[in-house]
Amino acid sequence: MLAINSVNTYRIPQKFEYYKPRDLREALELLNSIEDAKIVAGGTDLVVDLKYRRVVPKALIDVSELSELRFIRTDGNYIEIGSAVTMQELVESEIVKKSLPLLAEVVESIGSWQIRNLATIGGNICNASPAADSVPPLLTYDAELELASLNGPRTVSIEKFFTGPKKTVLERGEILRSIKIPLSQQKFGWSYVKIGRTSFDLAKVSVAVLLRAEDGIVSEVRIALGSVAPTPVRARTTEKSITGMSLERAAVRASELIVSEIAPIDDVRSTAWYRSRVAKILVRDAIWKAYERFLQVGDKNEDQV
Amino acid sequence: MRDFFKWVTKMKIKFKLNGVVTEVEVEPHETLLNVLRDKLKVKSVKYGCGVGECGSCTVLLNGKPVTSCLVLAAKVDGYEVVTPDYIAQTHVGKIIIDAMLEEGAIQCGYCTPGFLTTIYAAITKGIRNIEDVKRALIGNICRCTGYINVLKAVKKILSETK
Numbered sequence: 001m002l003a004i005n006s007v008n009t010y011r012i013p014q015k016f017e018y019y020k021p022r023d024l025r026e027a028l029e030l031l032n033s034i035e036d037a038k039i040v041a042g043g044t045d046l047v048v049d050l051k052y053r054r055v056v057p058k059a060l061i062d063v064s065e066l067s068e069l070r071f072i073r074t075d076g077n078y079i080e081i082g083s084a085v086t087m088q089e090l091v092e093s094e095i096v097k098k099s100l101p102l103l104a105e106v107v108e109s110i111g112s113w114q115i116r117n118l119a120t121i122g123g124n125i126c127n128a129s130p131a132a133d134s135v136p137p138l139l140t141y142d143a144e145l146e147l148a149s150l151n152g153p154r155t156v157s158i159e160k161f162f163t164g165p166k167k168t169v170l171e172r173g174e175i176l177r178s179i180k181i182p183l184s185q186q187k188f189g190w191s192y193v194k195i196g197r198t199s200f201d202l203a204k205v206s207v208a209v210l211l212r213a214e215d216g217i218v219s220e221v222r223i224a225l226g227s228v229a230p231t232p233v234r235a236r237t238t239e240k241s242i243t244g245m246s247l248e249r250a251a252v253r254a255s256e257l258i259v260s261e262i263a264p265i266d267d268v269r270s271t272a273w274y275r276s277r278v279a280k281i282l283v284r285d286a287i288w289k290a291y292e293r294f295l296q297v298g299d300k301n302e303d304q305v
Numbered sequence: 306m307r308d309f310f311k312w313v314t315k316m317k318i319k320f321k322l323n324g325v326v327t328e329v330e331v332e333p334h335e336t337l338l339n340v341l342r343d344k345l346k347v348k349s350v351k352y353g354c355g356v357g358e359c360g361s362c363t364v365l366l367n368g369k370p371v372t373s374c375l376v377l378a379a380k381v382d383g384y385e386v387v388t389p390d391y392i393a394q395t396h397v398g399k400i401i402i403d404a405m406l407e408e409g410a411i412q413c414g415y416c417t418p419g420f421l422t423t424i425y426a427a428i429t430k431g432i433r434n435i436e437d438v439k440r441a442l443i444g445n446i447c448r449c450t451g452y453i454n455v456l457k458a459v460k461k462i463l464s465e466t467k
């Protein structure tokens with residue numbers, strides 16, 4: 001966190017209105033009728049931004065208690081997660097543990113217990129930080145985002161959702177309703193590796209991998225990275241190139257190719273040079289780790305993504 | 306439209322504070338930490354970093370530990386809040402404090418209410434494994450003790466609670 005002591009963080013140094021709508025429709029009507037209204041869910045990003053005056057909204061609309069955004073369900077084809085489900089609820093969800101082990105592992109490492117009890121998955125996505133930890137796993141899952149507005153719902157693939165740091169395709173009047181993850185009949189090995197100052201800190205570079213192999217040959221692989229570009233990145237070119245290769249070759253080749261798919265920057269947490277170097281190593285390690293997991297999972301977890 | 310939703314700039318919230326129904330007028334920009342300390346005079350809740358990183362402001366919100374510096378007071382309408390001064394009076398709370406004192410897990414004491422609250426939440430949730438308690442305490446920072454004595458205290462607490 002940048003210059004913690006340069007402002008007094010005890011109070012929020014600005015005024016705004018606060019609304020707690022009773023249902024999603026009311027939330028959407030409010031969002032439509034008030035110029036410069038901001039959605040607040042857990043507030044773990046937004047309240048910090050308010051304290052530092054990085055956002056100056058006229059009103060906050062609290063969606064954290066809306067039952068229409070607070071569910072985890074599955075119909076056998078999809079797992080759908082409401083946007084206001086908290087990280088700790090994901091950690092404790094049997095459905096997530098059983099069918100989305102990569103996501104389960106990642107959310108467990110987010111923030112602290114106190115933060116996970118507040119932080120929502122929708123907030124993590126909509127805040128659109130290139131370092132958001134839940135996003136690389138969701139990219140590898142080919143997650144779809146269900147957006148709600150008074151004009152009706154629309155679905156956007158998570159790969160198309162981010163347009164830059166703190167920027168998304170969300171239009172004025174839209175709320176992220178849920179995240180839909182298609183279930184695969186195939187079982188994958190998975191891994192998430194991240195380099196940060198501490199696990200509690202935001203990542204400098206992170207890599208998520210889902211992988212299947214047959215006789216030591218990569219049969220399907222999905223790779224996504226955080227903190228290496230203005231948005232989280234799905235490394236499609238690398239994935240295509242290494243499919244069909246032996247694990248040894250695939251890991252080396254991925255490490256070479258990955259630099260062409262990322263655009264890291266210098267910032268307070270790290271430098272572009274360091275991030276490129278680390279991304280190469282992490283991709284290699286993540287592929288091996290996913291392969292090891294693949295060998296371990298055996299024939300269990302049929303309906304795991 | 307506006308009348309229907311009530312334009313909220315000042316509002317009365319009603320919540321259970323340590324089991325007692327409490328009503329207080331808050332403004333939307335006030336955090337739970339602000340209201341607890343300044344309006345309700347609950348000084349056991351400490352302000353450290355103000356941005357969710359240190360855990361000294363930890364309270365239980367509907368039984369779950371949260372950083373009160375990031376919770377908008379207006380949200381808390383209808384919730385149950387438990388603060389460290391109340392926890393200190395409970396049976397488990399006393400065991401925690403005694404163990405922390407005996408093991409030297411307190412020096413300046415500023416972080417202690419937060420540790421007390423998170424450890425209490427972990428124990429009452431049935432977390433029995435030292436590694437799991439350690440993970441639960443990631444969000445509590447202590448500038449003085451270096452954590453070794455805190456962990457010694459946790460071991461003692463685990464052996465003295467069931």
Ligand SMILES: Cc1cc2nc3c(=O)[nH]c(=O)nc-3n(C[C@H](O)[C@H](O)[C@H](O)COP(=O)(O)OP(=O)(O)OC[C@H]3O[C@@H](n4cnc5c(N)ncnc54)[C@H](O)[C@@H]3O)c2cc1C
Pocket residue numbers: 038039040041042043044045046047048063083084109110111112115118119120121122123124125126127131132133134170174175176177199200201202356357358
């Ligand atoms: C101490 C600390 C540690 C942290 N550690 C991590 C970490 O390890 N990894 C990590 O990824 N993040 C971390 N974070 C960041 C933060 O906790 C997460 O990004 C969190 O998931 C945000 O969710 P929220 O519900 O609190 O969002 P909020 O702060 O409520 O909202 C964030 C943004 O999303 C918008 N928004 C929220 N919900 C919706 C919706 N349904 N529709 C449309 N817009 C919406 C809001 O308008 C706002 O712009 C940390 C934060 C703190 C304070």
Ligand code: FES
Pocket residue numbers: 351352353354355356357358359360361362363372373374375
């Ligand atoms: S003051 Fe709330 S976490 Fe530091």
Ligand code: FES
Pocket residue numbers: 410411412413414415416417446447448449450
């Ligand atoms: S005892 Fe001083 S901060 Fe922990």
